[in-house]
Amino acid sequence: MRPLLTVRGQLVGALAILAALVATTAFAAPQAVERRALLLTERFTPDQAPATNPLARGLVALRGETEGFQLVVRASGNRLSAELGPGSDPWFEGKVRFLRVGFVRVESPSDGVSLGTGRYADPLPPQTSAGLETKPGEWGGFVVLVDVPRQTASRSYHGEIVVNDQNGRPYATHDFDLRVASVQAIEPTDRRAFKAIGGFLTGWYLQHAPIGDPQRDDGARLLRMYRNLTAFFADHYISPTGWDYGRPDRLGRYADGSCAACWWRSPEFPQTYHRQPWSAKVLPSRGDRFVIERDWRKTGASYLENVAEYWRKRDWIGHNTYLWVWDEPGNKHERGEIPAINRLVHRHAKGVKALATAYPYERVPPRRLCKRFGNLNCHTFRGVKNSNENLWNGGRDDLDTWVVATNKYYGRWTAGLERKFGIDHSRDTWRLIQKLRKRGKEVWSYTYYMPTRTIPQLAIDGPATDPRLLMLWNAYERNSGWLIWHMNRWVDGRAPTAAKAAPRNPYADPVSSRTPKGQLANGDVSLIYPPVSDEYDLREPTAQPVTSIRLEEIRDGIEDVNLVTLYRQRFGAAATRKALGVVFGRVRNGRGVGYTWPAYKNVGLARRMELLRRSLISALERRS
Secondary structure, three states, rough: HHOOOOOOHHHHHHHHHHHHHHHHHHHHHHOOOEEEEEEEOOOOOOOOOOOOOHHEEEEEEEEEEEEEEEEEEOOOOOOEEEEEEEOHHHHHHOEHHHHHHHEEEEOOOOOOOOOOOEEEOOOOOOOOOOOOOOOOOEEEEEEEEEOOOOOOOOEEEEEEEEEEOOOOOEEEEEEEEEEEEEEOOOOOOOOOEEEEEEOOOOHHHHHHHHOOOHHHOHHHHHHHHHHHHHHOOOOOOEEEEEOOHHHOOOOOOOOOOOOHHHHHHHHHHHHHHHHOOOEEEEOOOOEEEHHHHHHHHHHHHHHHHHHHHHHHHHHOOOEEEEEEEOOOHHHHHHHHHHHHHHHHHHHHOOOOEEEEEEOOOOOOOOOOEEEEOOOOOEEEEEEEOOHHHHOOOOOOOOOOOEEEEEHOOOOOOHHHHHHHOOOOOOHHHHHHHHHHOOOOOOOEEEEEOOOOOOOEEEEOOOOOOOOHHHHHHHOOOOOOEEEOOEEEEOOOOOOOOOOHOOOOOOOOEEEEEEOOOOOEEEEOOEOOEOOOOOOEEEOOOOOOOOOEEEHHHHHHHHHHHHHHHHHHHHHHHHHHHHHHHHHOOEEEEOOOOOEEOOOOOOOHHHHHHHHHHHHHHHHHHHHH
């Protein structure tokens, strides 16, 4: 029997060695898989991916920021999942999130900015047990986000990502490093923090995140949805401007929770909103059967006084509280309704800032100029007939916060004849904006789609660097905040008006709006996706919405603005302007567009913006 035992022992030993070799080979095999590490501002498609960016392998973050990159692999056609590998420092545990990179098909290109038809990376659904579905030979990927707590020790941390196949076997591995700088990021509630607010429509959201009749559980699921929504937006530093539930009535009175049948007005909704660390808080400009633009004469005083009292008793009013008074007013409104509403705000809602999407202008007489040589024809250039200086001259009827459209921020094209006389309109509005600042007014910017590449856009099929560049521009101009008119416009973008538009699934149809001239845009006012999707195996409507790579860029860009604020405070405005000069050039005086804006180039911009960011961080660390 002894020889048999010896053979058996030898056989067992050989099998053990073979198993070890197989395991070693299986773990080593992923190294041959094509993989790339990219910044969030770089684009890949299922057909091609740029080479690995070394900046995406060696990340740098402030304490209190979120930093991330894209991990892209050439897929074999199975379902993939990503996780932290055994080579990661323990510090990464609980701080890393993996999002799948999804694609939408653009068939109607965004006018003026599109890079063409095709599939574009945009939705970033969270990982589920279903994993990332891939096709053989195509590129697929994950966005890896690392949340850096404020108390993190300043040093470098090493991470390893393992991409597994559908059987749980390692398919690819990727090493990266994260250096946590000694600089603390500005907290969202800090007075210096950049403010951002965005339009949000409850009805559009519920069409694609249906929860059935919310009255069945007295609004419990609806409240859970709202908690997740507010947490999501707070994580991205953007305050939603509206939510249909929990609003005050037409006289500004909130429910006290005693009415069992009034669950839809539950005080839990406003309380949930105020639990988040918003950089900007939006006092509701509408209640049940009340809209400030329409009803200010009748019940405006009572509404504002009651809402403000409710907020003040709970310590909800502070330096960052705003009321959106009017949207894109004309001179008639600026002379009449808006001053009256501003007086109501300053009297009945003290501490709240009156905000409107408007820009400053003043009267300019027409100018007649004649050629000095050759053909001596004369031409009369139109002036500006009206002024809205009444809203920024220091009275109680002033607007506190001016939200200026990006295309109206600087000025307008100057004719050649005017330039010969030393006249330059390229910074006319910009000069008035500086007057606003000197008079203590806040200056923000706001965004809507324009079919041009001379101003950064938010279209899915536009340059990948545009969303972050738009935020960096706000830092360049020292703007205090930014507004986008919608974040979830999930209705037919081709319809002339939203009121008559059918619901639109943004996963299937990215066209989100069209201009009055009929020019289409993909995703410009649709920065998020529904939490329910058969394609991505998402079933829970009360879960957080699905983010987009553009929204993650905006989040990064808001962190950039706060970083620039720290740099400006330390080194001064002139040094900051000079530092950002690697991105922004002189204001262009281009003919035919009707406006002026700083020159910039998208080519190589992802790298230049990241190197700029790191140079600012290094300078702050050296001076600390």
